[in-house]
Amino acid sequence: MCYFRTMGQGMVTTWQQLGARLAEARKAAGLSQAELAAALNLDRTVITKLEAGERKLDAIELTRIAERLNRPLDWFLVPSPPAVVSRRKSRDLADDSRADVLLEGLARDVNLLVELKVLEPPLPPRTRSIDSVTSAEAAARELRKNLGLPLGPIWEVQALAEKVGLYAFALDLQDDALDGSYLRLDQGGVALVNGRAQTGRRRFTLVHELGHHIFADDFSSEWIVGADGDDRERLINAFAIHFLMPRESIRSRWQELEGRANARAAAIVLGAEYGVSWTAVLGHLCNLDLIDSGMRDRLDAERPRKADYLDGGVTLREELAPPSIPPRFAQAVVRAYKRHKVSAERALELLHGALSAGDLPPQDRIPLESMRSQFDLD
Numbered sequence: 001m002c003y004f005r006t007m008g009q010g011m012v013t014t015w016q017q018l019g020a021r022l023a024e025a026r027k028a029a030g031l032s033q034a035e036l037a038a039a040l041n042l043d044r045t046v047i048t049k050l051e052a053g054e055r056k057l058d059a060i061e062l063t064r065i066a067e068r069l070n071r072p073l074d075w076f077l078v079p080s081p082p083a084v085v086s087r088r089k090s091r092d093l094a095d096d097s098r099a100d101v102l103l104e105g106l107a108r109d110v111n112l113l114v115e116l117k118v119l120e121p122p123l124p125p126r127t128r129s130i131d132s133v134t135s136a137e138a139a140a141r142e143l144r145k146n147l148g149l150p151l152g153p154i155w156e157v158q159a160l161a162e163k164v165g166l167y168a169f170a171l172d173l174q175d176d177a178l179d180g181s182y183l184r185l186d187q188g189g190v191a192l193v194n195g196r197a198q199t200g201r202r203r204f205t206l207v208h209e210l211g212h213h214i215f216a217d218d219f220s221s222e223w224i225v226g227a228d229g230d231d232r233e234r235l236i237n238a239f240a241i242h243f244l245m246p247r248e249s250i251r252s253r254w255q256e257l258e259g260r261a262n263a264r265a266a267a268i269v270l271g272a273e274y275g276v277s278w279t280a281v282l283g284h285l286c287n288l289d290l291i292d293s294g295m296r297d298r299l300d301a302e303r304p305r306k307a308d309y310l311d312g313g314v315t316l317r318e319e320l321a322p323p324s325i326p327p328r329f330a331q332a333v334v335r336a337y338k339r340h341k342v343s344a345e346r347a348l349e350l351l352h353g354a355l356s357a358g359d360l361p362p363q364d365r366i367p368l369e370s371m372r373s374q375f376d377l378d
Contacts, residue, residue: 012077016053021076023051025069028100039068070098072105081107081185099173099181103192107183109350110167110190110329116341119332121165121188127214133238140242143214151249153274155319157206161191162328166213168206170195170324171352182209189213195322200277202320207243211236241284245274254290263291265312268304272314278303323352330354338364 012018026036026047033047040047049055057065066073081104113119125146130136144151147160154160161168165188173194179201180193191209193202215236250270259266263285271281279300286296309316330351337347337360344360 012079014053015056017079018057018076019051019053022047022065022069025071025075026051029069031069036065036068040064071101074108075101075104078108080104081111081183099175099178099192099194102171102173103181103183103190106167106169106190106192107185110185110188112342113329113332113336113350114187116336118336118339118341119329121167121185122163124164124166124214124216130215130235130239133235136235136238137242137247139214140239141246143243144246151246152253153249154244155275155317157203157210158320158324159327161206161210161213162326164210164214165189166191166210167326167329168193168209169326169352170202170206170320170322172196172322180205180209182212184213184216193320193324195320195324198277199317199319199321200271200275200280203244203275204240204277204280206320207240208236210243211239214239241276241280244276245270245281245284247288250274250284250288251290254285259285259290263295264299264302264304267291267299268308269312269314271304272309272312272316275317275319323354325351325354334361338362340364340366 012021026033029036031039033051034044037044037047046055050057062076063073066076110119110121114121125143127139127142128135130139143164144154147163149160158168158170166182167188168191170193173192173196175194176196178194179197180191182189182191189212191206191213193205193209195202197205253270253273254266257266257269267278267281267285270276270285271278274281276284282291282296282299285291286293291299306316333342333347333350336342337344340363342350344357347360348355348357
């Protein structure tokens with residue numbers, strides 16, 4: 001049996017543990033033992049014995065199984081982070097998806113860099129609990145103050161999230177129905193945002209997951225972030241929109257843009273300047289009583305075109321285009337590679353295509369003393 005260590009939360013050390021991991025992955029993939037055996041050109045009894053821990057398998061066999069079940073090889077050898085296990089307890093394993101696998105992999109990646117001592121997640125700031133839209137707005141204002149942010153538009157939200165220990169990745173989930181989700185780790189947290197969404201949606205999703213992180217949720221309850229979620233999701237949505245579009249700033253800018261005279265033109269400029277979706281802009285303006293529900297519905301039917309932004313003198317800014325990797329995380333990966341803690345291949349995997357092999361810097365020279373110690377040279 002082959003072992004390789006990727007993080008500090010323990011290892012699968014028995015055939016029974018490995019068999020349990022195999023069974024979990026097979027069930028999540030929606031396959032019976034017979035179906036998996038047929039796909040691998042094996043007898044069904046082989047899979048039965050593997051899952052019971054009654055049969056050994058070598059690295060080549062494990063690699064074939066991992067490829068068929070769409071799991072990284074190390075997934076079978078390292079137990080899931082506790083938050084992942086907790087999240088799965090609330091769902092049927094058959095609901096598992098590529099996004100779930102990616103999220104767990106990202107959690108492992110963060111834990112790996114923490115274990116290698118090249119990444120040290122900061123603690124999130126203490127914040128009030130939220131039980132109403134008013135308290136959610138107050139929490140958003142408090143976090144902005146703690147981060148030293150100006151009252152107006154903010155960008156580079158991925159880097160802001162890292163300042164409070166949240167490592168958020170924007171990747172193509174190959175599914176337009178998913179927005180994102182969050183996992184709390186022993187140190188820090190990890191969020192996955194669907195890179196297929198528009199910029200405004202990606203930014204809102206990231207800040208929503210930031211809310212889960214700040215308010216110490218073990219895991220977000222749904223992949224889809226929307227207005228029809230439960231009360232907690234609704235309050236975290238309120239936190240997200242007030243963090244991105246503070247009340248005082250929006251009211252002031254609305255007056256400058258003469259929103260009462262031309263609500264559509266003003267809303268177009270606000271959406272571009274604050275980096276939020278058209279739906280979010282209109283909903284927020286309605287909640288702030290700057291437009292009524294009838295105006296919101298009429299404007300929602302007149303979604304802006306590219307020419308409207310040009311006419312308004314604003315440029316649509318792109319953010320979190322996939323693959324988008326947290327900057328401090330990326331810095332830690334490069335540092336680990338330079339210090340010979342991870343291979344070039346592993347570094348590129350950790351960066352999810354953000355760099356190519358030719359982009360990697362030269363590795364540090366290994367001191368002679370270290371080489372002597374490593375190889376017991378005289």
